[in-house]
Amino acid sequence: MHRVLQIPLPSFFVSCLSSVRFEGHQPNHQFYQNKKDYFWRMSSSPSYKQDLPPPGGYSSIPFKRVPAKTFFSGWALIGGYLGMTAGAAYLYFLNCKSVKATELEMKCASFALYPMLLAERDRAYLKQLRKNRDEETELMKNVEGWKTGTWYGEPIFYTKDPDSLTDPMYAEFYVHCSYKDFMTRGGMMLMS
Known part of the structure; x- marks a missing residue:
């Protein structure tokens, strides 16, 4: 059996834990009974969405020469x-x-x-x-x-x-x- 090292949290983190919000909603306090568990949950990597091209791909870049409009030959x-x-x-x-x-x-x-x-x-x-x-x-x-x-x-x-x-x-x-x-x-x- 492994023993987990118990690190006491500074008072700054303990006082800030009650005011932290995740994307506009309150954390479930029943799930996070322990403040230490709440802190480690906060420091986990956030979920993000990969920036991908739109469906069908990007439009082509115009690089060909556009000749000027001629009025006379x-x-x-x-x-x-x-x-x-x-x-x-x-x-x-x-x-x-x-x-x-x-x-x-x-x-x-x-x-x-x-x-x-x-x-x-x-x-x-x-x-x-x-x-x-x-x-x-x-x-x-x-x-x-x-x-x-x-x-x-x-x-x-x-x-x-x-x-x-x-x-x-x-x-x-x-x-x-x-x-x-x-x-x-x-x-x-x-x-x-």
Whole structure:
């Protein structure tokens, strides 16, 4: 005969045994007279149901390529392209002569105006040089021996005719202007 080892239960388990419920119904206390027997019954493995596929099995997994819905076939697209190209070429040849005539007129107008615009630019340049010269004369009128356009009476260029125009340096051209005007027009000399 085998002897079963009697293990005393902690008070925590003993106090919890009375409040344990099995799936919503009270245990049969007449069957579990002994609390130790009740505890060992609680710790037995629960009954469970194996998760199985539904009857007939699972449906197949779709893995094949689903092509996009096409509205036109390849031949229809090629025919549409050729038709649109023919229509566009017809409209181009209807308007080609008038567009070319307009472009020719605009080119002739720009060729006619360009020399006049250059002459106006050169005239404004010479007027500013004259203003600079007059400003220098007014500024240096009290300096003894100063002659405008020279360095105290000495000509700056010996080999040039005194009546020829020598373009001043860019900073010298704007010498009597504000620094803001000088920087505003800074890139203009690179454009012409």
